Amino acid sequence: MGQSRSMVTLLLVLFLEILVQAQIATTETTTEFIFRGFKGNQSEIQIVGDSTIKPNGLLRLTDRHSNVVGTAFYNKPVRLLDSNSTVRSFSTCFVFVIIPSSSNNGGFGFTFTLSPTPNRTDAEPAQYMGLLNEGNDGNPSNHVFAVEFDTVQGFKDGKNRIGNHIGLNFNSLSSDVQEPVAYYNNEGKKEEFQLMGEPVQVLVDYDGPTKTLNLTIYPTRLGSKPIIPLISRQVPKLSDIVQEDMFVGFTAATGRDQSSAHYVMGWSFSSGGEPPLAEPLNLTELPRAPPNTAKKGKYNPQVLSLIVALSGVTLILLALLFFFVIYKKRLQQGEILEDWEIDHPHRFRYKDLHAATDGFKENRIIGTGGFGTVFRGSI
Numbered sequence: 001m002g003q004s005r006s007m008v009t010l011l012l013v014l015f016l017e018i019l020v021q022a023q024i025a026t027t028e029t030t031t032e033f034i035f036r037g038f039k040g041n042q043s044e045i046q047i048v049g050d051s052t053i054k055p056n057g058l059l060r061l062t063d064r065h066s067n068v069v070g071t072a073f074y075n076k077p078v079r080l081l082d083s084n085s086t087v088r089s090f091s092t093c094f095v096f097v098i099i100p101s102s103s104n105n106g107g108f109g110f111t112f113t114l115s116p117t118p119n120r121t122d123a124e125p126a127q128y129m130g131l132l133n134e135g136n137d138g139n140p141s142n143h144v145f146a147v148e149f150d151t152v153q154g155f156k157d158g159k160n161r162i163g164n165h166i167g168l169n170f171n172s173l174s175s176d177v178q179e180p181v182a183y184y185n186n187e188g189k190k191e192e193f194q195l196m197g198e199p200v201q202v203l204v205d206y207d208g209p210t211k212t213l214n215l216t217i218y219p220t221r222l223g224s225k226p227i228i229p230l231i232s233r234q235v236p237k238l239s240d241i242v243q244e245d246m247f248v249g250f251t252a253a254t255g256r257d258q259s260s261a262h263y264v265m266g267w268s269f270s271s272g273g274e275p276p277l278a279e280p281l282n283l284t285e286l287p288r289a290p291p292n293t294a295k296k297g298k299y300n301p302q303v304l305s306l307i308v309a310l311s312g313v314t315l316i317l318l319a320l321l322f323f324f325v326i327y328k329k330r331l332q333q334g335e336i337l338e339d340w341e342i343d344h345p346h347r348f349r350y351k352d353l354h355a356a357t358d359g360f361k362e363n364r365i366i367g368t369g370g371f372g373t374v375f376r377g378s379i
Helices: 002-029 301-333 350-356
Strands: 031-035 045-049 059-062 069-074 090-100 109-115 145-153 161-170 177-180 182-184 190-192 200-207 212-219 231-234 245-253 260-271 365-369 372-375
Touching (some): 059 245, 109 260
Antiparallel strands (some): 182 190
């Protein structure tokens, strides 16, 4: 009897130990947080470069100075690989706003990033968005996945143009998947809108078992999340990128002639649940969006030069047309000699005859014939 009780007690102890270890394992492999603004949460966000938390709770990644970089990462690593090396499901939601320096001159954009480190050492500004640099762009050893929100088009082609797209990037700033910024309305039609100038909400959900990533983006003025995601596709490349522990956060950058202030108003994240679901963000519970102080857009210097050149050419053509018309009119007013007049006496102009006869006075009449009255004149 005593042995039976001892056995039962041992089994209970083992069972409790298993429960405790399972709870510890679950706690260690599950990450959940929500920031309705970042005031008072400075210790949980690791910021580098131009990033700062404003007194009102906004997380500003960059201001509108030229060639600056800013990053902000959750300060604890997130377990994103299961024991069988499968990427775990995760979900994130955030609200951001981009304020350009002028209405048609913003840059360069920002990213939501999974990174093996919160320190993006040697990351460059402009087209590299504070995430990578010219030397390591495309390197498989980067182990970075990024959702880019790009306001400048023309990566590596040397021609920076106004952009407005979303990309899925794997170890590079060259996007494997790229879509114009848009959402699907209630009728299932795609409605495009601008990244810059107003608060925008993003939801990214990754399902580990199916390796499917869903991304939804929409202006917060809509009031509710669209049913259909903008991007929904399998991303098997993520398995080659994600390491056991990763850091989640944001990177942003400005360029030499194109710059914007990039703000994150709120952020939630969840991983490890079945399925994980990041808490939704209510705009009324977040810090107020910064005012859109973008200056009224000016003409692009190239466009202005083209306008001036075309105006000059038009003026020259008008002047030539004017002189041509005057010249033609004068030719029409002059006498046109016939062949028989070239080597013989020819006709006189009417005004010369009028003057020679004193206005065809009667005392100048010398006769009348079949062709009319004949006057005497002095030339």
